[in-house]
Amino acid sequence: MTIHPSLHKRKNPLAESGEQIRVLEKTDCSIPPFGSKLAETGNGPLRPDGTAILQVNIGYRCNLLCRHCHVDGGPDRSETMSRETMQHCLDALSKSRIQTLDITGGAPEMNPDLPWFIREARKIMPEGEILVRTNLVILVSGEEYRHFPELFRENRVSLIASLPCYTRENVDAQRGKGVFDRSIEALRMLNATGYGKDGSPLQLNLVFNPGGPSLPGAQQALEADYKSRLRQEFGIEFSHLYTITNMPVSRFLESLLEEGGFCRYMNLLESHFNPEAVKNLMCRNTVSVGWDGALYDCDFNQMLKLPMREPAPRTISDFDEALLHDRTIAIGQHCYGCTAGAGSSCQGCLL
Numbered sequence: 001m002t003i004h005p006s007l008h009k010r011k012n013p014l015a016e017s018g019e020q021i022r023v024l025e026k027t028d029c030s031i032p033p034f035g036s037k038l039a040e041t042g043n044g045p046l047r048p049d050g051t052a053i054l055q056v057n058i059g060y061r062c063n064l065l066c067r068h069c070h071v072d073g074g075p076d077r078s079e080t081m082s083r084e085t086m087q088h089c090l091d092a093l094s095k096s097r098i099q100t101l102d103i104t105g106g107a108p109e110m111n112p113d114l115p116w117f118i119r120e121a122r123k124i125m126p127e128g129e130i131l132v133r134t135n136l137v138i139l140v141s142g143e144e145y146r147h148f149p150e151l152f153r154e155n156r157v158s159l160i161a162s163l164p165c166y167t168r169e170n171v172d173a174q175r176g177k178g179v180f181d182r183s184i185e186a187l188r189m190l191n192a193t194g195y196g197k198d199g200s201p202l203q204l205n206l207v208f209n210p211g212g213p214s215l216p217g218a219q220q221a222l223e224a225d226y227k228s229r230l231r232q233e234f235g236i237e238f239s240h241l242y243t244i245t246n247m248p249v250s251r252f253l254e255s256l257l258e259e260g261g262f263c264r265y266m267n268l269l270e271s272h273f274n275p276e277a278v279k280n281l282m283c284r285n286t287v288s289v290g291w292d293g294a295l296y297d298c299d300f301n302q303m304l305k306l307p308m309r310e311p312a313p314r315t316i317s318d319f320d321e322a323l324l325h326d327r328t329i330a331i332g333q334h335c336y337g338c339t340a341g342a343g344s345s346c347q348g349c350l351l
Helices: 013-017 020-024 034-040 083-094 114-124 148-154 168-175 179-193 219-234 250-258 262-271 299-303 321-325 333-339
Strands: 053-057 100-104 129-134 157-162 204-208 240-243 286-289
Touching: 020 250, 034 333, 053 083, 053 299, 083 114, 100 114, 114 129, 114 148, 148 157, 148 179, 157 179, 168 179, 179 204, 179 219, 204 219, 219 240, 250 262, 262 333, 286 299, 299 333
Parallel strands: 053 100, 053 286, 100 129, 129 157, 157 204, 204 240
Antiparallel strands: none
């Protein structure tokens, strides 16, 4: 197990006590309510454009303890989606127009039903897109995980892999000692399977996020840097780079508070609010499913336990596309993270 030595104490007192919303709404940061910012720029209330993506979190268990993790995932998390709840997700796909299934965690590979879920989803969506978000290290963490690249290839799964930098020093500082080298090993294995190669339909997309309380750089320029460095130094190829802003949620929120940088970071996000990013927010075309089947407007709302508003159904077993379309999206101060600069979503910048 690869765990950064300073991160052995996973328990997040804010997440455990449900205090994250209260902290985010602190008035002493002089940040206007996100709803007021939307109204001021003519963008509120926030409504969905339709459901194009079903993002399913199949469990919070993970083999890593990353500093920026908004899920607060770790080896001691026991929350795992059951096959019954996965079946409800499949039922929702079969009776809707959704053509993208986005599977996330934790480390999704640690849920023993992931192979079944992928194969069944491919039967329902023969031409649809299935995404799996991997931390890479899990793929080289034991024989029980080494079959996944071939499983992904057989089912034409697109991969979104976390690699917050192309240097060993930065990655290990953020994700744990030895993570960079094992990530490189996994990337080479994926390349050998056909992923990320020039002209290959097998998508291997990497994710960059800042090492601290700052906004990501320009996605296109960073992608060029990544491709040059990884190809020259390691012979690695990949499809695209996604830049994602660190959200003031869970473990990253706790670190901001511990280091006294919470208000400074919130002011940075608010001062870079971009109304053009609002039209492309992922909550407008995505529905997030928690490990227990509860529905949320996005993965971040899920971690804050901020439920969907009526008339939307509360669980995936009651999935109703029409009712989902009629809802108003639940928002909070954390939404400044998705609308700062070029915007941020689970699939990179918005502009």
